[in-house]
Amino acid sequence: MANRGTNLSRRWVLAALGAGAAQGALANAPLQAPRPAPRPAGLQNAAAPDAAALIAKARLSGKIGYAVADARTGEILEAKNPLLGLPPASVTKALTALYGLEALGPAYRFTTQVIATGPVSGGRLDGDLVLVGGGDPTLDTDMLADLAAQLHAAGLREVAGRFRYYAGALPSVAAIDPGQPPHVGYNPAICGLNLNFNRVHFEWRRGSGGYAVTMDARAQRYRPEVSVARMQVVNRAAPVYTYSSKGGVDEWTVARGALGKGGARWLPVRRPALYTAEVFQTLARAHGIALPRPEAADRLPGGTALARHASAPLPDILRDMLKYSTNMTAEAVGLTATRARSLPALSLDASGDAMAGWMETRLGAHKARFVDHSGLGDASRLSAAEMVRALAQVGPDGPLRPLLKTIALRDDQGRPMRAHPVEIRAKTGTLNFVSALAGYIRAPSGPDLAFAIFTADPARRASLVPAERERPEGGRAWVGRARTLQSDLIKRWLALYG
Known part of the structure; x- marks a missing residue:
C-alpha cells in the first residue's frame, strides 16, 4: 500500500509540474527586466507606480529581492535582485508541502x-x-x-x-x-x-x-x-x-x-x-x-x-500547516518525506539539504539552502527567481495553489478589500527583520502571475541578544513597512499585467 501511494504521488505531482509550465521558456527567461513590457491601450501602465519609488517609500533597511512571472510560461515580467539569496522564513513551508506530496502521496496518513x-x-x-x-x-x-x-x-x-x-x-x-x-x-x-x-x-x-x-x-x-x-x-x-x-x-x-x-x-x-x-x-x-x-x-x-x-489525509494537514504556519507540522512532514525517499534524516539540517537537492532536480533551483523545513532557522537561503521558477514549474493549476491561504489585497489605509475581484493565494513568512511573500495572483483578465518578494536585514537581526528576540525594538514597524511594500508591488503588477 505504501509503495502504491508513493507512485501515485509521483505521477500526480509530476503531471502537475508539467501542466501549464514551459520549462524551457522558464530556464531561458531573463532574470532582470529593465522595464515591464507595455500592454496595448496602456492607460493602466501610465497609472502604475514606479517600483523604485515604492521601495524608497518603504524605508526598509537591509536587502530586497523580488520577481514576478507569467505563471504558465515562466516568462519573467519584472525583477529586482532576483538571484539574491535571502532567508525565506515560512515561505519555505510551501516548498515543504510539495516535497511531502511527491514523497508521500496525497493519500498518506x-x-x-x-x-x-x-x-x-x-x-x-x-x-x-x-x-x-x-x-x-x-x-x-x-x-x-x-x-x-x-x-x-x-x-x-x-x-x-x-x-x-x-x-x-x-x-x-x-x-x-x-x-x-x-x-x-x-x-x-x-x-x-x-x-x-x-x-x-x-x-x-x-x-x-x-x-x-x-x-x-x-x-x-x-x-x-x-x-x-x-x-x-x-x-x-x-x-x-x-x-x-x-x-x-x-x-x-x-x-x-x-x-x-x-x-x-x-x-x-x-x-x-x-x-x-x-x-x-x-x-x-x-x-x-x-x-x-x-x-x-x-x-x-x-x-x-x-x-x-x-x-487526516496529507493535503488537509498541509492546508492547515500553510494557513496557520505551524512549524512542527512542517518539520514532521519534511523529515518523513526525506525518510520515505530512503535518504538520511538524522537532523533537520540534513533533511533540509535533501529537500534542497530535490528542489534542484525537480524545480530547477540550484542555489537553495535549507536548514529546516519550516523556515524558522535564518540560515536558510532562497532567491526570488528560484521561488518563482518553482511556482511556475508547478503551475497555477497544480497541487500547491489550492493549499495556499487567500491573502486579501489592502487599500491605502491598510484595510483588507474582501470584495476585490483579484485572488491572491500565497504564503507569508516573518522573522525578526525578515518578511517574505510568495504565491499566485489571478485577476479577471490578464495572465496568472507567480511572484516572490523577499526582504531582510540580516545584520540587524544578527545583532539581537536573546532577550530581544521575541519583541525586538523596531521589529514590528519594520515588518509593517515590508508588508506595505509587498501590497504596493502587487498593486503595481496588477496595473501592468492584470
Whole structure:
C-alpha cells in the first residue's frame, strides 16, 4: 500500500509540474527586466507606480529581492535582485508541502498505534503494551483518549509486562532553532511521537495565598495535568522565563511580576515522547486500564495492534500547516518525506539539504539552502527567481495553489478589500527583520502571475541578544513597512499585467 501511494504521488505531482509550465521558456527567461513590457491601450501602465519609488517609500533597511512571472510560461515580467539569496522564513513551508506530496502521496496518513507483544486473556495482557508513534504532527490529547477507548473496547484492563513507547519513526530534535528564546511555543522539540504540537499549557491565577499554577495537556474534551513539565513562580524582575532540564523533567521558572492577575500560554515541550506516554497513561487510567510507568523502547517491537489512529489525509494537514504556519507540522512532514525517499534524516539540517537537492532536480533551483523545513532557522537561503521558477514549474493549476491561504489585497489605509475581484493565494513568512511573500495572483483578465518578494536585514537581526528576540525594538514597524511594500508591488503588477 505504501509503495502504491508513493507512485501515485509521483505521477500526480509530476503531471502537475508539467501542466501549464514551459520549462524551457522558464530556464531561458531573463532574470532582470529593465522595464515591464507595455500592454496595448496602456492607460493602466501610465497609472502604475514606479517600483523604485515604492521601495524608497518603504524605508526598509537591509536587502530586497523580488520577481514576478507569467505563471504558465515562466516568462519573467519584472525583477529586482532576483538571484539574491535571502532567508525565506515560512515561505519555505510551501516548498515543504510539495516535497511531502511527491514523497508521500496525497493519500498518506500518519499512523499512531498501540501494540501488544503478547496475548490478552481475561482483560490481562501477558506481555508489554507499546505506544508506537508514526511522526503524526497533529495528534492531540483527545485522539490519544480515543486510542485508550479502543483498548477498553478490546477488553484490556491491565498489563502484566511493561508500558513502553517508541518514537523512532523520526529523529529526535531538541528544538527546531536553538537560537530562539527557550519559552516560545513555536519552537518545540520534534520526534516520532508528538502531542499537542509538542506544547504544554501553562495557566496561572492569583489568589490570597499567591499564584495557583497548572501545567496540562489540554484539548477540547480532556485536560490531564502532567508531571513531565513543572513551573515555579519566583521573585525577580527578569528574565520572564528560565528553563532547565533536571531528572527527566522540564523545569520552568517565571517572574512573579510578569504574571498579573491571571493568564495562560503554551510552552514548548522538550521530551515529547515521554510527555505523550505520560498523558496516555493518565487517559488509559480514566478508561479503566492500569498501566505501569512508561519506559522508552529503543526498537520497534513486534506484536499485534490493539488500537490505531490515522491522521487526516496529507493535503488537509498541509492546508492547515500553510494557513496557520505551524512549524512542527512542517518539520514532521519534511523529515518523513526525506525518510520515505530512503535518504538520511538524522537532523533537520540534513533533511533540509535533501529537500534542497530535490528542489534542484525537480524545480530547477540550484542555489537553495535549507536548514529546516519550516523556515524558522535564518540560515536558510532562497532567491526570488528560484521561488518563482518553482511556482511556475508547478503551475497555477497544480497541487500547491489550492493549499495556499487567500491573502486579501489592502487599500491605502491598510484595510483588507474582501470584495476585490483579484485572488491572491500565497504564503507569508516573518522573522525578526525578515518578511517574505510568495504565491499566485489571478485577476479577471490578464495572465496568472507567480511572484516572490523577499526582504531582510540580516545584520540587524544578527545583532539581537536573546532577550530581544521575541519583541525586538523596531521589529514590528519594520515588518509593517515590508508588508506595505509587498501590497504596493502587487498593486503595481496588477496595473501592468492584470
